Amino acid sequence: MTLALELKDLRKSFGPAKIIQGVNLQIEKGERHAIIGPNGAGKSTLFNLISGRFFPSSGEVKLNGEVISGKRPFEINRMGLSRSFQVSNIFTNMTVRENVRCGVLYSMGYGMSFWRNIGNLKEVSQKTAQILDEVGLLDKANLPAASLPYADQRTLEIAITIAGGAEVILLDEPTAGMSHSETDRAVALIEKASQGKTLLIVEHDMGVVFGMADRISVLVYGEIIATGTPEEIRGDAKVREAYLGEDAQALEGVA
């Protein structure tokens, strides 16, 4: 088996606070892997460590066998890992199309070129239009991104993330705050966009997680207490213990 992503004894402390306490995780190429866990378990921190936003205190992260921990986010992105954010992180003063185009540009080899007219880059325009079509924002392409309704901004967030064609995609709570129908659409989009790619997703909506993930890891207090298929996780005693109360019923609900 080939590993797309490998975390080895990853740790992160902020002063005395140990947020991530030795996480080991192996994600195969093409796998859809979900990370669940109660609030404050360190899920977002884990994403920040993988994507280069934070440097780990110790341990390492490997992308396709290469160590990426310690590299800057843009270097990691160029190596084929792209992430979305829990709070929409878009270019608010630009149009939707320009937002997606920013995500497309580097992968098309146009780096920071200053000798080309961006309007003449046919492949870039086509790829941008294709992404917009895929996520269903084509009719809103020329609206300012800031004017989009919340759910569309979340979609744009995903669009920017997949625009560069990264092989490994990290989505941080892509359906947070969405209504049922919006969530359904987002899930369909994510399933389509992650076809043939490796997907790591943090999600609170158990329906989404158990419906989509090939494997699930449960993160509690900075440690992974269980990893396995949805069936294995559902039957795991430790997981049930961690999810006392409401969320345990949520587990039942999708059982």
Next chain:
Amino acid sequence: MTDMTASHAALEPSRSDKFRQRTVPLILFAVVLLVIPLFNPSRSMVTLLNHMGITIVFALSYNMLLGRAGLLSFGHAVYMGLGGYFAVHVMNWIAEGTGIWGSVPMFSMPAFGFGAGALAGAVIGWPSCRRAGTPFAMISLGVAELVAAAGFMFDSLFGGEMGISGDRMNGPELFGLSLGPVDEVYWFIAFWTFIGVLGTYAFTRTPLGKLSEATRDNPERVEFVGYSPQRVRYLVFIFAGAFAGMAGGMSAVQDEIFTPENLSLIPSGAILIATYVGGIRYFTGPIMGAIVMTYMGSNLSDYTAGWLLYLGLMFVCVVMFLPDGIAGIVYGTADTIRQGRAGEMWRTWMLRLVGLALVGAAIITIVEVAFRWSDGYGEVFEPFGLQLTVENPLTWVIGILSLVLGILALRRAAKGGGK
């Protein structure tokens, strides 16, 4: 994805849109530049126009940083100054005429300024572009102080307080222009102003130009789509320095002198004000700001010694009440007229104008009376034959009453009153 070419074509502005929005304004600008000499402007008017052209390029280069990249620089005159100094040195080498310099036309000075400005930007930008925001602004301030101080210290390079002067009537002529008379210099300035506008506009259309806007909006996200924000800022900074240096080269030919004063915080502050007053969110904003401020700088000083004070007041008011500047007013008004709401708008505008006139009259009265009084020469402010002394109650009636009335009118206009 059914019909890729169709959807892709629909996204982009159409060919005629592009022509109307991009090519036509440039053609109009060129036409204006060509037509101006037909009106036989006076020599002092041509000199003023030449300075406007220089300031337009300088302001556009400054807006590459402030408006497009979100970088607030307090020392942009450094790059115009260094570019200009280099051009003056080249002018003197041309005058000596030794070696290759004998065949360099005077017309090409802005190109030398461009190169020198780019080099200065590349050297100084390397440490200062590592951070944006407040650290960047502070470093730019420090660099400006440092370079201006160096200007006074290294006499052979910067000529001390007297600066270095050159003579533009040397070297081979280009386009049959000897560059002697000021109306020949006009063509030189017009040519390079057009190049400057074209160049800075083209820059906004490049991938790097777009990324600079993205970096301004959200530097963090830029990192996660494969770009280093530092690198983007650094490259933009080099280009901003280059175009500022180009303005310096234009200035070297027009004024034939550069002094360390040109490197100091004063011209840096002036270009910040001109650019901001023009409107940093629009490409054409700095052009409008450059024209207005250059005009005011040269004319207002003839009328009153307090013109810097008025300039400062105006700047503060623009920052507080008109953050989109002159361009914001122009485009906002154009939009309203296009939407057919001109009728309801003009009443608000009248109210606003009356308010502005009242406030203006009050402030001018107070300022002019105050500093004539503080001079102590017994001079009296006499607008329209009125004897406005400190003792005259009319002074205070105008000063206070019209200020209050003017503010009331402006407040009403701001609430959309006057309908």
